[in-house]
Amino acid sequence: GQSLEQPSEVTAVEGAIVQINCTYQTSGFYGLSWYQQHDGGAPTFLSYNALDGLEETGRFSSFLSRSDSYGYLLLQELQMKDSASYFCAAPFGGQNFVFGPGTRLSVLP
């Protein structure tokens, strides 16, 4: 099948580090993307891991391990504006872009 799983909610305080995990079915897997969506807004692209390892973009990093069918998004120096839903997604077969159920991150002062 083509599905992804992630926790439904995560809570952290400002300035902290939080990790959002994602596991996926391997059939047709190409790579793992991460998206952010604020309430009432559209999903926006954060990062993509085509290869194993860590990709860093400012305060956000993303990691992929194909052998474990697992990836994560790491958010550092959390800010209130990071409160949003975060989705992992994968272009199965290179085109069939499936999204995980989303993780709602609440950043507390």
Next chain:
Amino acid sequence: DAGVIQSPRHEVTEMGQEVTLRCKPISGHNSLFWYRQTMMRGLELLIYFNNNVPIDDSGMPEDRFSAKMPNASFSTLKIQPSEPRDSAVYFCASSLQAGNTGELFFGEGSRLTVL
């Protein structure tokens, strides 16, 4: 670039009416995706096109839903007849080689309410 443009942004209609949602992808993008988002079901892929050709419509819930892409700059998603359970936010997204970049560009969405 103007980004992906969707219309209408909001639509309220009565059960049984026809609904047409419209999307203009980013110029030069060769793939277009239609998603539906609800609290219960999350972001569901309904259908996607590559070079204006429908590739996979297995996510279309039933025959009441249809999508077309007559040219590279325009797509429609039609629901006929609409039902209250179709109430959701419908997103259109476009991309260029999403399999290599992992990046979709989303429109602002069309919020549909069926009474």
